[in-house]
Amino acid sequence: MDGINLVIIMGQVTSAPRVSRTKSNILFTSFTVVTSRTAKGNTYIEKHNVVAFDKVAEIVKNYVSAGAIVYIEGRLQTTTKPTDPSVHITDILANKVITLNGWAKPIDDEDLTIKIGE
Numbered sequence: 001m002d003g004i005n006l007v008i009i010m011g012q013v014t015s016a017p018r019v020s021r022t023k024s025n026i027l028f029t030s031f032t033v034v035t036s037r038t039a040k041g042n043t044y045i046e047k048h049n050v051v052a053f054d055k056v057a058e059i060v061k062n063y064v065s066a067g068a069i070v071y072i073e074g075r076l077q078t079t080t081k082p083t084d085p086s087v088h089i090t091d092i093l094a095n096k097v098i099t100l101n102g103w104a105k106p107i108d109d110e111d112l113t114i115k116i117g118e
Contacts, residue, residue, distance in 0.1 A: 005075040007092050009048060010100070011035035013068045017060050028053045029060040030091075033070060050074070052094040063099050071098040 017031035033048045050072060052060050064070060073096040081087035 007074050007076055008072070009033060009035055009092070010069065010071045011048070013064055013066055013070060014047070015066045017064055019057070019061050026053055027057045027061070029057040029064075031060065031064065033072065049089070049091045050094050050097075051077075051091045052097060056094055056097055060094075060097055064097065069100040071100055072096065 011033040014032045014034055017029040019027070019029050021027055028051060030049065030051045033050055035046050035048065037044050037046075072092060072094050074092045074094040076090055077093050078088050078090045081089060
């Protein structure tokens, strides 16, 4: 039986996406998105590693910048760090990235909270 591996997040990009190419010349981008949630009066911040390839990477390259609010759909992929196989890294492999830049204030560097709307 196949399981479901689906991730949907909306958050703020922390820094400019890194743009590169694979050995087979496929364009990819990687960037970090921060999300937050509040429970029992406490705010919890999560940082998510996001990777996009091909056409989605082209969209990220052209339209996503630091501070942008993005909606992302994708799947989780966990790999091991090449220099230390005991370290596991989980990325979101994005198959859809939508910028929502008109919806938010710029990121607050002090606490990395998301400030959506007013």
